[in-house]
Amino acid sequence: MKIKSLIAAVSIAALGSGAAWADAHSSKVKVGMITTLSGGGAGLGIDVRDGFMLAAKGNENLELVIEDDQRKPDIAVQLADKLIQSEKVDVLTGIIWSNLAMAVVPAATAQGKFYLSPNAGPSALAGKGCSPLYFNVAWQNDAFNEAAGAWANENGIKKVFLMAPNYPAGQDMIAGFKRTYKGDVVEEVYTKLGQTDYAAEIAQMRASDADTIYFFLPGGMGISFMKQYAGSGVDKAVMGPAFSFDQGILGAIGDAALGVKNTSHWSKDIDNEANKKFVADFQAEYGRLPSLYAAQGYDTALLLQSAMGKADVKDAAAFQAALEEADFASVRGKFAFAPNHHPIQDIFMREVVKEGDVVTNKVIGVASPDHQDVYGAECKM
Amino acid sequence: MSLILLIEQVLNGIQFGVMLFLMAAGLTLIFGVMGLINLAHGSLYMVGAFAAAAVAGWTGSFALALIAALAAAAAAGALVELLVIRRLYDRDHLDQVLATFALILIFSEGTRYIFGSFPLFLDIPAALSGPVLLPGGILYPLYRLVIIAVGLLVAAGLFVLIAKTRIGIQIRAGEADREMIAALGVDISKLYTLVFALGAALAGLAGALVGAIQSVQVGMGEPVLILAFVVIVIGGIGSIKGALIGALLVGLTDTLGGALLPTLFATFMEPSSANTIGSAVASMAIYILMAGVLLFKPSGLFGAT
Numbered sequence: 200m201k202i203k204s205l206i207a208a209v210s211i212a213a214l215g216s217g218a219a220w221a222d223a224h225s226s227k228v229k230v231g232m233i234t235t236l237s238g239g240g241a242g243l244g245i246d247v248r249d250g251f252m253l254a255a256k257g258n259e260n261l262e263l264v265i266e267d268d269q270r271k272p273d274i275a276v277q278l279a280d281k282l283i284q285s286e287k288v289d290v291l292t293g294i295i296w297s298n299l300a301m302a303v304v305p306a307a308t309a310q311g312k313f314y315l316s317p318n319a320g321p322s323a324l325a326g327k328g329c330s331p332l333y334f335n336v337a338w339q340n341d342a343f344n345e346a347a348g349a350w351a352n353e354n355g356i357k358k359v360f361l362m363a364p365n366y367p368a369g370q371d372m373i374a375g376f377k378r379t380y381k382g383d384v385v386e387e388v389y390t391k392l393g394q395t396d397y398a399a400e401i402a403q404m405r406a407s408d409a410d411t412i413y414f415f416l417p418g419g420m421g422i423s424f425m426k427q428y429a430g431s432g433v434d435k436a437v438m439g440p441a442f443s444f445d446q447g448i449l450g451a452i453g454d455a456a457l458g459v460k461n462t463s464h465w466s467k468d469i470d471n472e473a474n475k476k477f478v479a480d481f482q483a484e485y486g487r488l489p490s491l492y493a494a495q496g497y498d499t500a501l502l503l504q505s506a507m508g509k510a511d512v513k514d515a516a517a518f519q520a521a522l523e524e525a526d527f528a529s530v531r532g533k534f535a536f537a538p539n540h541h542p543i544q545d546i547f548m549r550e551v552v553k554e555g556d557v558v559t560n561k562v563i564g565v566a567s568p569d570h571q572d573v574y575g576a577e578c579k580m
Numbered sequence: 581m582s583l584i585l586l587i588e589q590v591l592n593g594i595q596f597g598v599m600l601f602l603m604a605a606g607l608t609l610i611f612g613v614m615g616l617i618n619l620a621h622g623s624l625y626m627v628g629a630f631a632a633a634a635v636a637g638w639t640g641s642f643a644l645a646l647i648a649a650l651a652a653a654a655a656a657g658a659l660v661e662l663l664v665i666r667r668l669y670d671r672d673h674l675d676q677v678l679a680t681f682a683l684i685l686i687f688s689e690g691t692r693y694i695f696g697s698f699p700l701f702l703d704i705p706a707a708l709s710g711p712v713l714l715p716g717g718i719l720y721p722l723y724r725l726v727i728i729a730v731g732l733l734v735a736a737g738l739f740v741l742i743a744k745t746r747i748g749i750q751i752r753a754g755e756a757d758r759e760m761i762a763a764l765g766v767d768i769s770k771l772y773t774l775v776f777a778l779g780a781a782l783a784g785l786a787g788a789l790v791g792a793i794q795s796v797q798v799g800m801g802e803p804v805l806i807l808a809f810v811v812i813v814i815g816g817i818g819s820i821k822g823a824l825i826g827a828l829l830v831g832l833t834d835t836l837g838g839a840l841l842p843t844l845f846a847t848f849m850e851p852s853s854a855n856t857i858g859s860a861v862a863s864m865a866i867y868i869l870m871a872g873v874l875l876f877k878p879s880g881l882f883g884a885t
Binding site for chain 2: 236237241242365387388389390391393395396398399403405406418419420422426427430447451452453455
């Protein structure tokens with residue numbers, strides 16, 4: 200009953216009723232959130248923050264300190280030191296980018312702090328560099344791409360043109376796709392990180408005999424590419440991981456994104472109670488549709504609060520066990536932790552559609568059920 | 581690589597170059613006439629794009645959006661010149677860099693404050709969208725051809741302005757000898773504001789034109805700014821002709837380098853490493869070009885020696 204009442208309490212809190220958090224089993228926890236709130240990638244950090252705050256609303260036992268890393272690893276490291284040493288937080292969370300996570304997470308867990316990742320999932324932290332105190336509530340970087348490769352095999356996609364920015368996450372994403380994809384890779388192009396003009400690449404696509412373009416271009420890069428691709432008259436199908444087709448940027452791409460297939464662990468139309476409530480509450484609170492980043496922030500706060508109801512954060516072993524249970528109603532539906540503290544979850548295939556005037560995503564199937572990353576075998580904890 | 585693909589890439593290179601020219605022209609004028617390094621030039625580009633996106637959102641008219649972009653960027657430029665830049669002409673370049681860097685931060689956070697952190701929507705007008713069939717069976721986006729045309733028109737207009745008009749004479753005189761034209765009774769501070777606003781308007785126009793095919797977001801100007809500096813260094817500081825030639829050189833080198841080098845390396849290397857090394861060299865190509873030009877012409881192609 201305790202768990203049910205906890206979930207109920209979380210739900211009430213999330214409803215925004217403002218009711219005081221009154222679960223006697225909860226221990227006080229101080230959370231330090233380091234995320235990107237200014238600069239080019241700010242939309243992602245703002246969504247994670249807003250999702251987290253929505254789920255934690257009204258919980259008086261959860262104290263949240265929010266800091267802006269400006270997408271710079273050196274600043275993230277300074278902020279982590281400050282949060283651990285002078286703010287004395289128990290739990291860290293919030294980092295969006297893999298390179299920042301690699302700079303902060305190993306040091307934080309070495310100092311005995313829990314870290315809950317609401318976005319980045321570098322392979323190093325899923326494999327050899329895993330830690331009992333590190334939990335990834337989002338995905339391992341390869342996940343969406345492995346699922347997309349599997350979906351491509353089953354849906355008659357024979358020849359793909361691959362494109363990603365030339366940096367570690369871009370290479371990981373392409374490697375993830377190629378791990379499961381069995382058809383031909385016609386061409387593999389690595390662009391400059393932050394590139395804004397894709398005319399040259401689109402010309403190559405036009406000249407190639409690929410039937411599908413598969414690309415990973417997060418943030419503004421994806422917006423630029425899709426707008427230019429739509430105007431180019433090239434009519435090959437387009438696919439990618441959800442990052443280029445997320446709610447925060449679909450509005451900027453507009454109709455040019457319609458029909459694009461993308462893989463994601465979450466979509467606003469996944470049919471479960473927790474998700475319906477999340478989507479409705481988020482719109483009521485912030486006046487915009489939630490993105491997958493908001494969903495991850497929300498789930499991170501739910502996970503944290505589920506553990507707070509079961510164990511005291513000062514008792515690290517008990518708190519770790521409580522987190523491992525993942526005893527919360529995820530907006531994604533099914534959610535469990537693999538032994539390396541990374542998710543086991545369904546990866547869906549979505550399609551970009553228009554609902555009224557709003558360009559958004561619709562689930563069209565499950566690309567990879569109960570997906571789990573391949574790096575867990577190297578994790579010894 | 582087929583001939584059609586090559587021609588398409590050349591057109592892409594020219595279009596990119598023309599875009600860079602709009603940015604570099606303002607930058608080189610401001611540096612040439614006032615001796616000022618303006619790092620905030622990229623912010624004016626962003627102002628143009630945001631103004632265009634906002635007005636296009638309200639009115640649905642791309643023509644009005646372009647006018648708004650020109651007006652907003654020119655106004656922002658004039659305002660910045662009157663309030664901040666004016667105090668910097670006599671200071672050394674380090675002070676100018678510091679102050680204009682501060683302006684970047686102020687513009688970025690100010691834009692975020694007004695428009696939020698999410699990219700804005702700005703689309704190509706329906707009449708200009710889609711590809712056109714060029715002679716020889718080349719399918720090319722109409723909008724990019726329009727950008728090339730607009731850029732070349734602006735270049736022609738600037739040449740006429742500088743070479744034939746009274747303002748142009750004053751600008752050239754200001755470049756050559758600041759004290760002398762002040763002594764001859766030209767209101768130098770008004771001239772400076774005008775030149776600054778003109779440069780800003782060109783940057784705003786570039787921002788609005790490019791915003792329609794790229795992402796309109798905070799910080800969009802800085803990557804272009806770096807390339808614009810490369811252009812004016814190659815072309816020779818203060819020279820509009822140099823800016824045009826430099827911009828086309830940089831645009832073509834960057835586009836063709838990215839398209840051709842991996843293929844070129846593949847003729848004598850493993851395909852996978854050719855791809856990696858080819859892309860790496862391609863991203864350095866414009867800087868190699870700059871170093872090469874400076875080796876033989878230390879003040880740029882058309883710079884005053």
